[in-house]
Amino acid sequence: MFTNTKRHAAGREVLAVPEGGTVPVEAPTSSATAVRRRRRRVPGIAHSVLVFLGLLVLWQAVVKMFDVSNILVPTPTAVADSLVDGFQDGTLLTHSIVTLKEILIGFGIAVGSALVSAVLITQFRTVERVLFPLLILTQTIPKVAMAPLLIVWFGIGISSKVLTVALIAFFPLLINAILGFRSAAHEQVEMLRSFGASRMQVMRHLQIPSALPHIFAGLEVAVILSVTGAVVAEFVGSSEGLGYLIQASNFTLDVARTFAVIVVLSAVGIALHAVVVRLGKWLVFWTATPTDTAGGI
């Protein structure tokens, strides 16, 4: 997560530069601030990397010095070896692909259904009155507790995992999307109405774009939850996937492999999160641009 937020911030900077380039009057100031920001940020990243490496060295040293059993805690080098082995014999890759597939399909279903529900809830009063209390009620159920039931109903194949992922990712998305569709100021709606905009046009020209920042905030949370959902569902009952691999390696006391799978899982999480953040920055460009500029004019 740490490196992730850094990347996030760096992405904003990359975006700011070409924007400054398109507006000649502004170019000098915005590129100047970008340079200043970069100067401040580089040591920050360097420090985190150094601390991280330091912790790894410390970990290695403690395990070696106190001769900790590798069944309890393996050394970082043992984890690295297991990681390399796992990818060389194809185990990690095949199981990763299975889990990634579950995550992507489940996440896709969650996104689709959450957006459709949010539109219906915000556009139709009756739907809101009937559905919203029920949704709030079901939201109090810990979704992971549903995983065993879903395995019973849909078997140990991919569908039970996909549904667990969808279920766990659905709520944060739905809540954020509802907030988003409602976020357009009443005055903005009246402004469009004063130009004769229809309800659909208000939706298209105002409510959907205003919802995007909120939707992307929801997507960022949901994509990480999706990874959790897939692993939990695999724990409960499966014959493949990274969650299955963790259980299998735990069973054979191959703790180095367990750690290796955790590394892969966090890499998957970071990569998916980064894709969402990048897409968000690109689509929701107007909240990323700095609000300074031509004040004097």
Place this chain on the structure above:
Amino acid sequence: MPTSTDTDFVIRLDSLSMLYPTKSGGTVQALDDVSLSVRAGEFISIVGPSGCGKSTLLRIIMGLSRQTSGQVTFGPSDDSHRNQLGMVFQQPLLLPWRTVRKNLLTSPDLHHARDAATHAKADELLVMLGLEEFGDRYPNELSGGMQQRVGIGRALMHDPRILLMDEPFGALDAMTRDQMGLDLLRIWDQDRKTVLFVTHSIPEAVLLADRVVVMTPRPGRLADVVEVALPRPRRLENINTPEFGEIVLKIRKLLDSEHSAH
């Protein structure tokens, strides 16, 4: 002073009243029996304390609210009045994901009428508003005054006959505000649209208008309509003339007497 029997009106309000239901179950009277006749090309300022229903009045004329009783008539040819009206709000209310040019094109886009002519009109407006270098910028790159100019340009885009302005400079600092008032007069002078300008600044109202409509608070009634017989074009120096001071004082007294009567 024109009465409601005039035939050369552009907008005529007949006994407009507006009641709002309150949360506690009662009603609040925002407007009470407001009648006014506005001639073509007239610049009317509407002043009054907060809550006197001046915004409600504009909203009813615009069709954003429906009056409880009374009538709004557009003349002389009362066809499809929406196209005749352009509204400027207190906030610029620009769409932040659209460039300045595309914000100007909001109305043609809604009516699927964007063509070469509307683009030319947008360019013309950018020049007129002093924003020709900012057409491809986004609203958050502009100052408050510039954003409000875009808001005015957006209302002028479809060339309405009547411009409704609801405290358009209320959110601006004093210096920008004076400048914007003069800019507005310059723009208005080009084709003399009918303007209804709501404000709570008495000097601003007098500086801009041909007539100042003075309203009383709760219920919003017309206290008086004050003629401003100052020569045009108006300048900021007008504010320091005795004639100007007299009109301002007259309006202030009207507001004060109404205030103490409550």
